[in-house]
Amino acid sequence: MVLVDAVVQGVLLGGLYALFAAGLSLVFGVMRLVNIAHGDFIVLGAYIALMVVSLTGLHPFLSLVLVVPLMGLIGYALQRLVLERTMGADVLPPLLVTFGCAVIIQNALLALFSTDAQRLSAGPIETASLPVGSISLGVLPLITFGVAVALIAGLEVVFFRSRAGRAFRATSDDAETAEAMGVDTRHVFALAMALSFAVIAVAAVLLAARSNFDPFAGPARLLYGFEAVIIGGLGNLWGTLAGGIVLGVAQTLGAQVSPSFQILAGHLVFFLILALRPRGLFPRMD
Amino acid sequence: MAEPILSVDGLSSGYGDFQALFGVSLDLAPKSILGLVGSNGAGKSTLFKAILGLLPRAREMVRFQGQPIGDVPTRRLAQIGIVMVPEGRRLFRSLSVEENLVLAAEHGRKGAWTVQRVFELFPILGEKRRQGATSLSGGQQQMVAIGRALVANPEVILFDEISLGLAPIVVNDVYAALPEINASGISAIVVEQDVDRVRRLAHQLVCLNEGRVVLSGPAGDFTKAQLTAAYFGE
Numbered sequence: 001m002v003l004v005d006a007v008v009q010g011v012l013l014g015g016l017y018a019l020f021a022a023g024l025s026l027v028f029g030v031m032r033l034v035n036i037a038h039g040d041f042i043v044l045g046a047y048i049a050l051m052v053v054s055l056t057g058l059h060p061f062l063s064l065v066l067v068v069p070l071m072g073l074i075g076y077a078l079q080r081l082v083l084e085r086t087m088g089a090d091v092l093p094p095l096l097v098t099f100g101c102a103v104i105i106q107n108a109l110l111a112l113f114s115t116d117a118q119r120l121s122a123g124p125i126e127t128a129s130l131p132v133g134s135i136s137l138g139v140l141p142l143i144t145f146g147v148a149v150a151l152i153a154g155l156e157v158v159f160f161r162s163r164a165g166r167a168f169r170a171t172s173d174d175a176e177t178a179e180a181m182g183v184d185t186r187h188v189f190a191l192a193m194a195l196s197f198a199v200i201a202v203a204a205v206l207l208a209a210r211s212n213f214d215p216f217a218g219p220a221r222l223l224y225g226f227e228a229v230i231i232g233g234l235g236n237l238w239g240t241l242a243g244g245i246v247l248g249v250a251q252t253l254g255a256q257v258s259p260s261f262q263i264l265a266g267h268l269v270f271f272l273i274l275a276l277r278p279r280g281l282f283p284r285m286d
Numbered sequence: 287m288a289e290p291i292l293s294v295d296g297l298s299s300g301y302g303d304f305q306a307l308f309g310v311s312l313d314l315a316p317k318s319i320l321g322l323v324g325s326n327g328a329g330k331s332t333l334f335k336a337i338l339g340l341l342p343r344a345r346e347m348v349r350f351q352g353q354p355i356g357d358v359p360t361r362r363l364a365q366i367g368i369v370m371v372p373e374g375r376r377l378f379r380s381l382s383v384e385e386n387l388v389l390a391a392e393h394g395r396k397g398a399w400t401v402q403r404v405f406e407l408f409p410i411l412g413e414k415r416r417q418g419a420t421s422l423s424g425g426q427q428q429m430v431a432i433g434r435a436l437v438a439n440p441e442v443i444l445f446d447e448i449s450l451g452l453a454p455i456v457v458n459d460v461y462a463a464l465p466e467i468n469a470s471g472i473s474a475i476v477v478e479q480d481v482d483r484v485r486r487l488a489h490q491l492v493c494l495n496e497g498r499v500v501l502s503g504p505a506g507d508f509t510k511a512q513l514t515a516a517y518f519g520e
Contacts, residue, residue, distance in 0.1 A: 166389045169380040177376045180338055182364030182393030182438065 005135040006252040012137070014248030015145030016210070018241040019203035020225030021232075022152055023196035025240045028229070030168045030192040033083070033094050037101035039222030041197065044105050045071050045204030046213050050118055060120040060209050068201040075197025079190040087189075102218065109215035117212035126209060144206045148244070151199060152237045158195070159237070168192055227270040233280030242281060246273070289352055291316045291473050292337075292368065292442050297347040299336040306332040307497045314442065314490075319468055320475045321488030321505060325517055328494040330477045331373055334444045338363060338370055350442075364394045367441035371448055373477075375431040377419040384415040387433050394438025398470065404433035407463055425456035432463060436472075443467070445476045449483075461487070481513050495519040 024038050035041075048070060052063040078101075086093040128139040159165040170178045171188045179185050207213065207221070224247060232243030247266050254265020273281065290313035300306040307329045314320050322330050335341045337348055338360055345357040350366060358366065369390075378386055387401045405412030408429040414422060419430055428448055435443045449457040457480075464487060468474065478484045484491065485505050493501035493516040501508065501516040 163392055166381060166385055166392070169385075170378040170389050173378040173380050174376055176340060176360075177372060177378070178389075179360045180340070180364070180370055180372070181390045181434065182361055183389070184361050 001134055002256065003253070006256050007249055008135060008137065009141070010249030010252035011245050012141035012145045012248070013252060014228075014241070014245030015141070015148035016203070016206060016244070017224045017228045017247050018148045018152065018244030019144070019199065019206060020221050021228035021240045021244055022148075022155060022237060023199040023203070024222075024225045025229045025232075025235070025237060026155065026199070027192060027196045029235045030172050031087070031189050032091065032172075033087070034098070034226075035196070036095060036098040036222065037105060037218070038098075038200070038225060039220065040102045040105040040218030041071075041074075041200050042204045042207060042221045043109065043213055043215065043218040044074075045197075045201045046120070046208035046217075047109060047113060047118070049120060049201075049205045049208060053120060060122050060205050064201060064205055067205060068198045071197040071201035071204075072194040075200075076190045076194040078197075079193040080186065083193070084186055084189065106215050106218065113215060115214050115216075117214050118208070119212050120205065120208040122209040140206075140210055144210070147202060147206065148241060151202060152241050155195075155199070155237055164188075164191060224266070227266065230280055231270060231273050233283035236280075236282045236284035239280060239282035239284065246281070288316055290314055290349075291351055292475075293349045294333070294337065295347055295349065297333070297336055297343060299332065299341045299343050301332075301341065305497070307336060310494070310497070310499055312492045312499065312502065314473050314475060316473060317468065317471055318473055318489040319464070319487055320473075320490045320492060321484035322475055322477045322492050322494065323479075323481055323484055323513065323517060324494035325519075327496075329497040330494055331446055332497075333494070334370055334446055334475075334477070337444065338368070364390075364438050364440070367395060367439075368444070369394065369435045369438045369440045369442075370444040371428075371431045371435045371446060373446040373450060375427050377427055377430055377434075379418065379420040381419055382416055383411055383419050383422065383430055386419045386430055387411075387437050390434040391437035394440070397439030399436040399439050401433075401437055404436055407436075407466065408433060423456075424452050425460060428452060428456075428460050429463075432460070432467075436467065440472060443472055443474045445474055445478075447477050447479065449478060449480065481510065481517065485510070485513070493517060 020042065024035060027033050027035055045067060049060060049063050049067045052066050053060055083094050083097060086097050125139055129136040130139060159168060167183050167188045171183060171185045175185045228243035228247050229240050231246050232239030246269060250269035251262050251266040255262035292314040294310055294312050297310045298305065298307055310333060324330050332341065336343045340360055343356045345354045348356040355366065381389060387404055391401055410426055411429055411433060448460055476484065476488060488505045491503065491505045491508060492499055496519065
């Protein structure tokens with residue numbers, strides 16, 4: 001029963017990791033860009049939510065009405081004003097610029113908010129749980145998992161059923177030809193980044209309601225997200241969800257062995273999958 | 287001749303330090319087909335890329351309906367009415383046949399050519415609309431590439447070696463569509479290695495050699511021997 005409980009908790013934790021990963025996967029899929037600052041932007045989103053909540057008194061979940069568009073704007077501007085200038089045949093410059101962003105965000109947050117651990121208070125929902133048989137499921141992890149599934153389903157619809165999604169895929173395939181068809185590929189890239197940042201906003205609020213965060217909490221979030229993307233297989237959003245679940249279950253099972261083994265167990269499973277299936281479990285991209 | 291729909295005037299361009307075109311000029315009459323011939327490396331594809339802004343050109347070097355468009359960025363040309371059927375087709379491999387066409391229609395101009403009409407012109411594409419575009423045979427892929435240009439409802443289509451890599455019988459199928467396309471009012475510049483085919487198809491001929499125009503005029507004015515000589519730069 002303890003094992004079943006650990007697996008179920010791990011699956012729910014996987015939902016959070018999938019949220020960390022979905023935006024990363026999207027940006028990599030459309031423009032082959034690995035955003036090293038992804039985790040730091042999640043933390044930035046959490047601080048923005050914190051400010052919105054303290055200024056407006058909104059419930060953290062309702063604050064998303066403001067935080068999502070705000071983060072989307074930041075993503076769009078980041079692409080048009082900064083990253084766009086570095087993109088070309090060489091993949092290294094944009095990578096280095098996002099690394100620079102990571103350093104800047106961490107230190108700016110440190111200067112503004114100090115190292116004090118912060119938390120978004122979501123009220124009684126934080127500790128509420130539903131008994132299912134002999135195990136109890138936290139309401140917040142359940143919500144997180146549900147949001148992850150809904151968000152990935154939504155992204156799939158955007159990607160495969162909408163005009164913007166067609167432009168995403170065409171630009172990803174062959175930007176020059178897309179441009180000759182009349183697609184403004186710079187706008188398309190920026191839209192993909194904005195969408196990624198909207199997902200970041202959701203991940204940020206759910207993370208901040210669940211655990212403490214400080215200016216240096218980003219890199220670990222990037223790592224979990226990155227591992228979920230690679231385990232699931234590049235370019236496959238449902239695979240990313242599966243990757244998040246594998247990572248979450250590995251961690252909660254590892255914690256059963258010893259609490260200090262939790263994080264390492266996740267990394268070991270990631271390493272194992274990378275060694276056995278370098279393209280991940282469900283690769284869709286060539 | 288009526289005012290050309292598209293004219294190239296003293297166009298020089300190239301790749302970085304390598305100049306591939308030297309003062310190329312040509313006029314495309316409205317509703318006509320211009321055949322562009324020349325050996326490999328003569329600058330035919332380079333000329334198309336320069337017209338589309340994929341290679342450097344200056345404002346006055348390209349005119350569309352009398353207006354200079356040499357400074358218009360590539361992504362605006364489909365809206366103006368110039369599209370290309372690129373060499374090697376370059377279909378979007380993540381998109382189905384239908385999505386390739388829909389994408390081009392969404393970003394081009396509105397008009398008589400719809401995705402449905404392309405399916406009427408090339409019925410096989412209608413049957414395979416849901417398939418991945420690059421899963422089709424070479425000839426069918428070329429039909430998708432042509433359809434993608436049509437649904438943008440352009441004034442001018444630049445066809446770059448649409449027979450490349452196709453079996454002769456399939457080439458006939460693909461070229462069979464051109465008169466209907468032309469009859470719908472679309473002008474075209476056609477790059478083709480098969481000189482006989484171009485002479486039958488085109489109203490005007492331009493021959494490039496080593497980045498320069500070496501022969502230009504109505505298609506009926508030249509004997510095959512003259513064309514062949516110009517083709518090889520003799």
